[in-house]
Amino acid sequence: MSDLVKLGKYLSLILRHKPEVIDIKLDQHGWANVDELLIGINRQGRFINRELLNEIVKTNNKKRYQYNNDFTKIRASQGHSINVDVNLQEKIPPDILYHGTALRYLDEIKLFGIRKMNRLYVHLSKDKETAINVGKRHGKVIVLEIYTKKMLKDDYKFYYSNNGVWLCDDIDFKYVKRIFDDKK
Numbered sequence: 001m002s003d004l005v006k007l008g009k010y011l012s013l014i015l016r017h018k019p020e021v022i023d024i025k026l027d028q029h030g031w032a033n034v035d036e037l038l039i040g041i042n043r044q045g046r047f048i049n050r051e052l053l054n055e056i057v058k059t060n061n062k063k064r065y066q067y068n069n070d071f072t073k074i075r076a077s078q079g080h081s082i083n084v085d086v087n088l089q090e091k092i093p094p095d096i097l098y099h100g101t102a103l104r105y106l107d108e109i110k111l112f113g114i115r116k117m118n119r120l121y122v123h124l125s126k127d128k129e130t131a132i133n134v135g136k137r138h139g140k141v142i143v144l145e146i147y148t149k150k151m152l153k154d155d156y157k158f159y160y161s162n163n164g165v166w167l168c169d170d171i172d173f174k175y176v177k178r179i180f181d182d183k184k
Contacts, residue, residue, distance in 0.1 A: 004052070004055060004056060004059070007041075007046065007048060007052065007056060008056045008060055008064075010041070010046060011041075011053075011056060011065065012064060012076065012079075014032070014037070014040075014041070015030070015032060015065065015074065015075055015076040016076045016079045016080045016081065016082070017080070017081045017082060018082075019032065019082075021044070022037070022040030022041055022043065022044055023040055023043075024036045024037060024040045026075070026082070026084060028084060028085055029075070029084060029085055029086060029087060030075040030076060030080060030084035030085075030086050031068065031073040031074070031075045032073060032074055032075065033072065033073060034050070034053070034067075034071065034072055034073060034074050035072075037053075037074060038050065038053065053074070057074070062163060063077065063162070063163035063164065064076055064077055064079070064163060065077065066162055066163075077161045077162045077163040077165075078121070078123070078161035078162075078163065078165050078167060079119060079123070079165075080119065080120050081118045081119050081120070083120070084120075086161070088159035088160070088161060088167060089159060089160050090157055090158065090159055091158060091159065091160040092152065092158070093124075093148045093152075093158045093160075093166050094126060094148065095147070095148060095149040096145055096146065096147065096148065096149075096177065097124040097125065097126060097146045097148050097166050098124060098125045098126070098127065098128050098130070098131035098143050098144065098145055098146065099114055099122065099123070099124050099125070099131060099143070099144045099146055099171075100125065100130070100131030100132055100133065100134035100135030100136075100141060100142075100143050100144075101114075101134075101135050101138055101141075101142060101144070102135060102138035102139035102140060102141065102142070103139065103140040103141070103142045103181070104138075104139055104140070105138070106142060106179070109144070109173060109176075110173050111173075112173075113170055113171050113172045113173045114144065114146075114170065114171040114173075114176075115170045116169065116170055120167075121159065121167035121168060121169065122167065122168055122169065122170060122171055123165050123166070123167060124146060124148075124165070124166040124167070124168065125165070125166070126164070126166065128143050128145075128180065131143040131144075140181075141181065142179055142180065142181055143179070143180040143181075144176045144178075144179055144180075145176065145177045145178040145179070145180065146171060146175055146176060146177065147175050147176075147177040148175075150175055151168070151171070151175050156168055156169065156171075157169070
């Protein structure tokens, strides 16, 4: 794994889950002061400057980070386990979305549904390929096809993040339309 990828993962930890590891605070919308972020990371013995930070933001394949208009603040677009309001847009999703996970979680999902666990929302993808890539992190992949049209009728709210991830509250298993493994 490249140093840039490692640094990006560390940035994700800070901006989505634990800003206290470098002794900074996020505001209520998840923004961190860029200068404080850089100082905090460097204090932990990891080298980063604005050029490297810009490269991480620019090259992150999930478009996970965003700057404010004057590039003085940065935040994660979504995926937080800490309570922040990233000003998500409530939107009507496509009739079908996908959730990638590991096969080993399927029995639990059948019993309890898809749960947000330690995050603020369940994450959904617009296509199976993206869901497969998400699920690969957890082991043998399965993709759940979610019938969002029915969820909307049952008063679920959906949000769309700046980086193209669909988000919602816990999903009852009755909304799972089909299950695919990564070969189908």
